[in-house]
Structure formats: structure tokens, C-alpha cells
Amino acid sequence: MSQINTNASVAKILVAPSVILLALWMIVPLAMTIYFSTLNFNLMIPGGRDFIGFENFYWFLTDPSFITGIINTLVLVGAVLIITVGLGTLIAVLVDNPFPGRGLVRVLLISPFFIMPTVNALIWKNLLMHPVSGLFAWLFRQVGLEPIDWFTDLPMTSIVIIVSWQWLPFAILILMTALQSMDQEQLEAARMDGAGPISTFWHITLPHLARPLVVVIMIETIFLLSVFAEIFTTTSGGPGTQTTNLAYLIYTQALLQFDVGMASAGGLIAVVLANVVAVFLIRAVGKSLAEQ
């Protein structure tokens, strides 16, 4: 009995490093951000660090690029989620059937997930979407169409395509694995009762996928809210502010214009927005994940 008690108190010590580190990681930079956000603090202007209250927030929130940034962030997250979840479900159901070479198909399908975002962006930008020498331009000309100048004419669409390509495999992988644990007898029974493929999908497959779908949405949302490298290496937020999401907007304030105060105000707004999403997500899935 005493041994068990000792072990339990040792356990408390074991969990301490993680808790302390994560708490520091959360509190220290956040407190600094809050402090900086109230200052007129620009790295290019030495000396002056006057307290200006909420002025940074006022300027950040009334800057037209803020609204654009929010809209671009939501469009990017929303479009990529719809594409990856929609196509991911269809592809997962397709490859759930037995067919020759399934193992290899699985490996091919999951590959883009492991490609680093900067490589992903540059390969798409140069080799595929280049308006003159890219493969897509050549394909368009083959069928008698005018090649698209992707990053000039359809900048957000291009970013969505690139990011979706990277995240589609993740959705496929999770959903594919989930499908393997489906109750085969139930499926057989439904088929015996004369249920067609569509109603089987709607009434049996989709409910079975509910939980993995929520997991996919949660994890993708965490990462998609702060997409940065793909924009950095392709459009740099342009043309104009057409592909500037919140992450990229704050980056330009901080490290291109050196406006620490303004960037901190923007950063806090991003934190608040992410927390709204987080509270919603944690409510929806977090609890059930921890309680299973």
C-alpha cells in the first residue's frame, strides 16, 4: 500500500516538467504580447516606447487589410476543409474495396502529407502552375485553351489547391483506417435487405465515420488557421492583399515593418479568434477523446 502511495506521489513529480514548460510557453510570450500591444513600439524608431492604450487595436482593426485577412483566413480554412473532407471521404470509400495493388495505392495516396510545405509550394508554383513553361500551361494549350496565370489571376484558388493537396492525404488516411473497422455483418445485412450503395453509404458508412470526421476537422483546423509557408513562398500575400491571411498579415507588420506594437495587437486578435474556434472544437471532440 505504501509503495502505491509513493508511486502516486512520484507520478506528480513526473508530470511537472511538461506542465511547467507548457505553462511558461503559454504565459510568458502571451503576457509580453499583451504588454507590447499597448505600446507605440517600432524597432526602427529607437527610444520611444510610449504607452498608448488601445490605439494599436484601433488601427489594426480599422485597417482594411484586417477584414481582408479575416475573410482570406476563413475562405482558406473553409475551402480546404470542404475539399479535403469531401474528396477524402469519397476516395476512402473507393479504396476500401479490395483490388490489386491496394497497399501501393495507399502509400501513393498518403505521400503528399509528408512533403514539407516549402517544397510543396515551390513545386506547384514552378513546375506545374508556371504560366509559360508549367505543365498545366502545356496541357491547356494542348486542348486549345489559353493557359491560366494562376498566381496572378486566381491567387486564392491556387493557394487552396496547394494546401488541399497537402491535407487531402491526411483525411484519406484517417477515414480509410476508420472504414476498416466497420461492422461487415451489418453491411451484409443491409445489402440483403436490398439497400443500394447510396443508402448504405448514407445510413451506415457516414454515421460510422462521424467521429473520425470530427477528428480530421479538428486537427486540420488547428493547422490551417496558421498556414504561412505556402503563402510566403508563392504569392507573399499578393497580388495586393488577395492571399494575405491573418498569419501573414501579422508577419508583415512584425518582421517587415518592424511595428511590434501593431503586430502584438494583431497577434492577440488572432489568439482570441483561435480560442473561439478552440473552445468550440474542444467542446465538440476534446471531451469525448479524453473520456473514451
Added chain:
Amino acid sequence: MDMRRAKIVKNVSVTIGAWLVALLIFFPIFWMVLTSLKTELNAFSTPPSLFFMPTLENYLVVFERSDYLKYFWNSVVISFGSSIIGMLIAVPGAYAMAFYPTARTKDLLLWMLSTKMLPPVGVLVPIYLLFRDTHLLDSKIGLVIIFTLINLPIIIWMVYTYFREVPKDILEAVRMDGAHVWGEIRHVLLPISLGGLSSTFLLSLILSWNEAFWSLNLTTSSAAPLTALIASYSSPEGLFWAKLSAASTLAVAPILIFGWISQKQLVRGLTFGAVK
């Protein structure tokens, strides 16, 4: 007879459909590797050449620019460093939460996950200034610290998920024999959960190897990993496609192979055991 024919039609179309989708999705990677084997002139040619004399010249050039190896080494040090330290911190913590849960363990786990929701841009400015003042900017140690912190919640969750699946009676038996925590972990738990721990380690490597936000913003040259090197190719746009492809192939190959090996295990960990 009709049924059988319908079945054959279905099988054939599933096979063709699945292979078509897989090849389409894989195509950009295939095209990158193909381009890396062309001459610069060939890489640009229209129509794009499918049949050509492959050359390893680009790879030689990438290697000869001695700094490629420097970037590669930076990536190795940073991702292995942060993954090893992350595991050393996370394993004891996950062990404690999995085997000695308290009333607050679930909230603790959720709180840890919620630190992952903190958008990096929200804390970019203070971290940048802290690093500038402590001379951690453009240092490998700086990136190791950051990567350890950002991946810690995911690592803890994954290890916790694997530990939860270890039958409790085995540990209890050892405990009754009077084993201390360390003996319990070393002789029973680690051997049992070796598979889960190694796939957690692999995921941490993959995430660190591919991380771009912090490495682009906190490094300039001496500690820059491969993600930053590849990003620097974006300026002389379109001039060196074959070399860009060769450097990219070299940058993604190790992680791609790791990913292929561990994909089945990753699902369980990534979804915190919600999908099996």
C-alpha cells in the same frame, strides 16, 4: 450470370478508379523527381519531355554547394534534438497521467492540447525579441527549444494514447512485487509500448523536419534548416528548376520514407486512439 458480370464490372472500375486517383495525387512528387533528373534546358522544354537521358548532375551540383550539407545537418540536429528532448519530457508525464490518473487529469490533457491552438503568429513578436536579446536568433538551440515546445502537446497525447492501451494488471503485478516507478517503466512499460513510442518519435521528427513558420522567421543562415533553404529558391524564380527539384527531392526523401514505414501506426496516435 448478370450478377457476376456486374461484380466484374465493379471490380474493374474500382481498380482503375483507385489507381487513377492515387497516380493523380502522387503525380507532383513523381514530376519533381523526374525533373531533378533532367538537364536545366530539358526541364524547361515544351512539350515536357518524358523520355530523356537521366542525369545525376543536379544532385552533384546541389551537393557541391557545400552549404547544402550544412542545411541538411541543421535539419537533422534540430529535429532529432527536439524530438529526443520532447520524448524525455513527455514519456514520464504521459506515464503519470495514464497510470495514476487524478480527478483533474482529463482537464490537464485538454489544457495541454489547447496550447497547440495558440496561433504561432500570436507569440511571434515576443519570441523574436526574446531570442534577439538572448542571442538565440539563428541558433540551432533556439529552434530546438521552440520545436520541443510546439510538439510537446501532440507527443504527450500520442504517448498517453499508447500507454492507455497497456493492460493495467501487468503493471500492478510488478508493483505488488515492490518495484519502484523507474523499474516499472524500464522493465515493463517501455518494452511493451516500444512500437507506439517509436511512431510518436517518428511523427515528432516529421513535424519538426517540415516545420516552416518558426524556421523561416527565427533563422537567417547559420542555423537555417532545409525548409528555409528550399524557400530561398523562390526568388530566382524558374531559373533553376532541375536543381530546385533535386534539392527538394533530397530534402523530402528521408521523411517520405519514414512516413511510408510508419503510416499505419501514425493514424492511431494522430487521432488519439479515436480511430482504430
